[in-house]
Amino acid sequence: MLTQEQKELLARSGLQLNHLDEKKLCHIAKHPELSKDLTDSELIEFLTVANALYRGGVAMISDADYDFVFQTELRKRQPNHPLLHTVEPESAFTGKTVELPVHMLSTDKAYSFKEIERWAGRIEKAATALNKPFADIVFRVTPKLDGYAAYDDGQTLYTRGDGRRGTDISRVFDRGLNVANGGKRGMGAGEIVISKSYFQRHLAEHFDNARNFQASVIKEKQLEAHAEQAIRDKAAVFYPFAQLPDWTGNWEQLSSQFKDIIESIWHKVDYDVDGVILEITDAEIKEYMGATRHHHRWQIAFKENVETAEVEVLNVTPQTSRSGRITPVAELEPTRLSGALLSRATAHHYKMVLHKGIGPGAIIRLARSGEVIPKIEEVILEAEPQIPTHCPSCGHELVWDNDFLICTNNLECPAQITHSLEHFFRVLKNNDGFGPATIRKLYDHDIRSVDAIYQLTAEQFEAMGFGPKQSQNLVDQLERSRSEAIEDWRFLAAFGVFRMGLGNCEKLLSHYRLTEIFELTEQDIVGVEGFAEKTAAIVTQGLVKIRPLFNKLYQLGFNLISSQTSESDRPAHPLSGKLLVFTGSMQHGTRDDMKKEAKAFGAKVGSSVTGKTDYLVIGEKVGESKLNAARDKDVTIISEQKYLEMIKQ
Structure with a gap:
């Protein structure tokens, strides 16, 4: 059930359970896989409550479950819901809300370099439209602090609130809170954070996590002695984003050294960091690209959403693939990661099993990023490996081929x-x-x-x-x-x-x-x-x-x-060489039929809208996700009828 602190926070936030009762709310939190069984109203209420508890410092689910299970489920059902496209409110603190000096939006997220490349492609398109050489655009990379967002105009410190209106929490400076690195007030947006090393030494036994402590600093009630001491010790500070250590350079440098730059910036500060922020510094391009109600288009967060757990290996089972390779599958003590109950993980090949000591009784560190297949990140405690000598399917003797065990009995296995x-x-x-x-x-x-x-x-x-x-x-x-x-x-x-x-x-x-x-x-x-x-x-x-x-x-x-329609055989056509994406229900034929037809005219067909897409062809009952992506990336949107007129040219 909810703790007393969680109940009080929901009461202060004005949140009531209308579609879920407390028992079901807590049951879902422990079993995220049930998100698919919730009604739309229940799912939205769960997300609203989970967000309020997280921002109040008494979270009931992990970031990964929130982002990759519950928000993903809402995105499938209602891609245009405000919870996905507006700043999630921080409603846990009492006091009159006031207009923020500037809008404090959320940050769009990326979990792979390909997504970063697509974002850079949009930057390049904007630079081209403004006749600016893309090679001269300066990119800035900073740590993404995992603290409590606020804005300091020199007189007042505001909570982020809903991104447009926040609450006055200037009291934290009255309590002695300092700006990081001896900085002056009035440097704009930043976060209230606590030193990781200090938290572990002095506060871990008093607070569940750093966010719980950060929330306690902001609350109206009198500070606990531990929090007051952390402020006096300057371990808890307000860190303006403008003061963060950074890397700057052009896209060629950033893309070629991406991994090293991210790794370096990620560990630059002694505060909790859950990613890095990438942005451009050119004011004209920033103004041109603008923002959605949720995030600035010229800025993006790169996050490695990886959860890990130490798990015992119960057994290692060999499986034969269609190519004859024998894949070792580690059977594990059931463990929940990123919203899924996991009991198996691939060990890739038997040379890995042999060298790392993966066998019954081994303790491994299992990692899972978002909804990706789990992987064995590290063997903490080795055990005697079990290496098969014969194929589990046909009993044929196995042979080594580099790292792999192979069944060569391909005609009879x-x-x-x-x-x-x-x-x-x-x-x-x-x-x-x-x-x-x-x-x-x-x-x-x-x-x-x-x-x-x-x-x-x-x-x-x-x-x-x-x-x-x-x-x-x-x-x-x-x-x-x-x-x-x-x-x-x-x-x-x-x-x-x-x-x-x-x-x-x-x-x-x-x-x-x-x-x-x-x-x-x-x-x-x-x-x-x-x-x-x-x-x-x-x-x-x-x-x-x-x-x-x-x-x-x-x-x-x-x-x-046949793919053999050569350029010399193909008549010149407006669609030749263009990249198209089809969405919605089509009258002219199935989408597969239309894709084949487009290819016959020399077009290329994609499945998702990117910065390189030329046309988004829409039919009936179109979802908002592709339309929004096309608008964000300045992709031309045409109706099915317009497309049919083009192919007749």
Whole structure:
């Protein structure tokens, strides 16, 4: 149940539970996976309460759960909800609210370098529009303090409030709070923070966390002796952002040294930091780019949302992939990280298991970033590793290949065969019904190749134990997969040649016809952009292996769309070379149909709106997320009708 302090804070905030009771509220906090079962009203109320408790210093869930579980769930349902696009209010402190001298917005977040690159692309677009060389734009990187945000105009210290109106908390200076590094007042926005080393030495036994202490400094009630002493010792300070240690330079320097710069800035101060802030210093570009109601477009936070836990390994289970590699899977004591209950993690390969001592009884540090697959970050306590000598699927003796254990029995190994069959139908993506259960049943009746599956009749499916209706449906789906138009590169990718995923297949077939690729030399493949010599050698060997099966299936008459529409064959067209994204329900055809049609006119098609997108083509029932992204990135938005007019030109 809620603590008395949490109840008092909610009362001061004027928050009442209308859709959730206290018991359910606390149950959801302990089981974030239940977010999917909440009604919209319950989810919004939970987020509102969780935000108030966090900003009041008595959080009930982690940042990761808030951002990646509950906010993500709201984003799926209501992408335009104000909770996602406005500054989250700090309503826990009493007092009349007043207009802030400047708006204190939240900061947009990025969790990968690719997202930072997209942000820089928007900066470049703005610089180009203002006729400013992008290479001359100065970027500034500072630590992102995890304290209590406030604004100091020299006379009054304000809470951030809702970003536009805050509360007067000048009393903290009256209590003796200092500006960091002996600085003067009136330096604008900053955060109230406490020295990490001081907190650990003097305050950890009195406060649950640093944020709890920071909130206590601001509250109207009389300070506890520990807080008063921290202020006297100048361990608790107001740190203006303008005074933060920083790195400055151009984009080329920042992008080429990104990891080192982030690592250096992250550890520059002895305060809690939950990321770094990247921004530009050019006032004209900042004004041009402006802000949403939530954040400035010229600024972004880079965060490594990683949660870790020390977990005991219960067992290490070998699994055989379709390529024959044996993957060690660590079975773990069930542990919750970033809103998910985890009981397994990959150990990548058996050389890692051997060298790091990963076995039953080992203690590992498990890390999970956002919603990403968990990984073993460190082995804290080693144990005797268990290294298999035979394939868990077929019992064949295993051999070492660099870091990997390999089952070379690829023609008879059940796991390799069934995984390969599943892969073919999954990548083909124009059929239903051929999942793991169906494939396993076929394997048990001695069906071991894709071409054999295509020869089956409804009667034969029934004889294997499938129902009459299911049997006919499977036959119909096989017919559908041959007759429904698919790209030749998707067909090739379905054979599972190592290093030949969808992207590489599309690259290769943009230069050579499907029937020509089996005659290509390594030199021919290296001549295609994106293929190195080592990859070319692997690809040519893989093509030799699949050629017999390819010939059998190709003769079945799949309806393949050729990638071989050369520039000389293609008439000049307004869409040629343009990057399009489709969203909403289309009248002209399915979105897949329209994507294929656009490619036929020389356009490129993306799945998400980026700074490089030329057109966002919208149909009916369009969600706000892509529209907002297009507006933020100055992407041209056109209707389906306008698009149809363009392709007729």
